[in-house]
Amino acid sequence: MRLSLGTALLLATLLLPSPVAAQSSTAIALDQLDPSPAGDPFSGVPSPFVDGHLVPRGHASISYADAPLALAQGERQREVVGSQAILHLGASLSLWDRLLVAAALPLAVAQTGDGAAVPGEPAAPGEPAPGAPDSPAVGDLRLGVRIRALGEENGPVQLGASFGVHLPTGETDAYMGEGAVRVTPQLLVGGRVERRLVWSVAAGATFRSSGNPSTVIYGGGAALLLWDERLQVGPEIYAATPIQGGSLGLSDRTRVEHSRATRAEVLLEARVRPLPGTPLGSLMVGAAGGPGLGEGLGTPAFRVVGMLAWAPPAGRENAAAMADTDGDGLLDAEEACPYAAGPRSADSKRNGCPAEDRDEDGVTDPDDACPEKPGEAGAAGETSARRGCPLDTDADGLQDALDFCPKDRGPTDGKDTKPGCPAPPPPPPVTDADGDGLLDPDDACPREKGPASEDAGARGCPTRVRVQGEEVVLLEPIGWKGVQALQPAIDKRSMPVLEELAAVIQDHPEWARIEVQAHTDSTGDPKFNEMVSAARAEAVRKWLVEKGIAPERLVAKGYGASKPLADNTKAEGREKNRRVQFLVLERK
Known part of the structure; x- marks a missing residue:
C-alpha cells in the first residue's frame, strides 16, 4: 500500500490515541489475510460448508506479503512495513453436520520496514524509527462459529452464516494487534457441483471497538476439482472497503488523513492430497500467490502462501471411506474385517482379517501345510506335515477326493485303471468285454462297441x-x-x-x-x-x-x-x- 500525503489511502484503523476518544486504538493489525477455517476450499474466502460430526481439522500456513504499507511524497518513498511473513495456525471442529467452531492465531515470524517516521523526523537516540516492525510477534486470536442453514453437504447450493471475534492478544507495536476487540459477522453462500467444481461467496463487515474505521468485507472464489477430487485449482478474490474515512497515526507527532479506499487481493491457488487411500489421506498441501489491488490499508504489492492441512475429504461418505477403524493400515471400505486388525490379502474375503486362511479350510496359513489347497474334514488333526492338506488315506499321492481307491495304493495317472487304484489282474486271454463280437485282443476299443474294420486301429471302435x-x-x-x-x-x-x-x-x-x-x-x-x-x-x-x-x-x-x-x-x-x-x- 502506498500513501500520498496529499491524497491518502484506505486505513482501517488508527495507530495513536486521540485526546478526544481515549478508547481509540493506537495500533493496527496490518495483515489483511484472515485465513478460512481448515477444510474450507479457499484461503481468504470462507464457505458455508460443515461436513461431518465431531470431525477435527487443522492447518498451518505461511504468508509472505511484500510492501503492505508504504508512504510516497513526490519521488520519494518510505516503506513503513516493507514485508511481513506470518504463520497462521488454525483448528476447527464440525458438529452435527451443521455447526462449525474454529480458532486461529497469527504469528509474525519475520517483518521488515523503515518505521512510521516521515522523512526528516529524527528518532530518539539509540531507538529505532517510530513504529518500526519488531518480530517475531503474536497477533490477535480469532474465535469463530459457523452454521449451515440451508442445503446439504456436497450440495450445489448451501447457505450459511458465521460470526467471528478477534481478541486483543496481539502486540500493538508490531502491526499484529489493535488492542481492542473486533467482530466479523458474514453471510456465506457456496456449493459443490458434481464433484467437478467448488465455489464460495462471502459478504459481511468488521466492526471495531478500537475507534479504527469499520469495513465492509466481501469476496468470492471458484475452483476445479480434478483427479478424483485429489487436486483443486482455482482463483479467489477478497476485498474490504472502509465505512468511514479517518487518519493514520504514523508517529507521536504525525498523522496522515486518508480517504475511503478499497483494498483487494487476488490469489490463484492449487491444493493436492498426496496420499489418498491411506491413513494419511486427509493430509493436504497447497500453494497460492497473486497481486494486491487498490490503495487500501494492508494491500501488498503481491502475496504468496504455502499451506499444510489435515482435512478429511468433504462429505460424510468420503470421510467414512478414509476411516480405518481397527488401525491395521487398511481402509474400512477395502477390508473384509474392519473391526479386527489383520494383514492385507489378495483374497477380498480375507483382506484385513486376522489369521489368514486363504484356502478357507479352517486351518490358518501359518499352521497349514497346504495353504492354497483346502483340506478335508479332520485334516487339521493330522500331523503337522500334512495339517490342512487334502486327505490321502493310502498315501499314494492322490487325494481322497480324486482317488477311486482311497484305502488302496495305486497309480495316480489312471492310465491302466482308475486313478489311485491298484492295477487289476490281466483279463482272460479271450474275452469280448464290450460284446461287439470282436475279441478284446483284436478289438482296438475293447470297452466300446464298434464294427469290424480292415484298419486295426479302428477295429471294434x-x-x-x-x-x-x-x-x-x-x-x-x-x-x-x-x-x-x-x-x-x-x-x-x-x-x-x-x-x-x-x-x-x-x-x-x-x-x-x-x-x-x-x-x-x-x-x-x-x-x-x-x-x-x-x-x-x-x-x-x-x-x-x-x-x-x-x-x-x-x-x-x-x-x-x-x-x-x-x-x-x-x-x-x-x-x-x-x-x-x-x-x-x-x-x-
Missing part, C-alpha cells in the same frame, strides 16, 4: 467317437443351425455322431460325472463368446438327457476362446477351435 483316457473325442464336429447364438439348435447332420456318443456313455455307467465342454475361436467379444459356448454346451447336455442319460451325470461348461487347440489367426485354426468336447470328471 465306434466310427464317430473315441474314448482316450478321461476324454471322449468326437471324430466329427457338431454343427449348428443359423439361429440365435444364445439359443443354438443342433444341425440334423450331427445326429449320427451324437447318437453314437449317447451309446458310448450308456456303455460306461462308471462315469459318474461328465463335463460337456464347448469352445469358440477368438473372433468377437470374449464375454459374448463365453456365453455362446455355454449355450451350446447346455444344448448338447439337454439332447443327451432326452436320449436317456441321467441329468446328474452331465455338467455343461462354456470356455469361450480360453483354451484354443490351434492358431486363431488362421482360418483352419479357428475351425479346429470351434468344438465340443467331453471329459470324465468322476468315476464310480
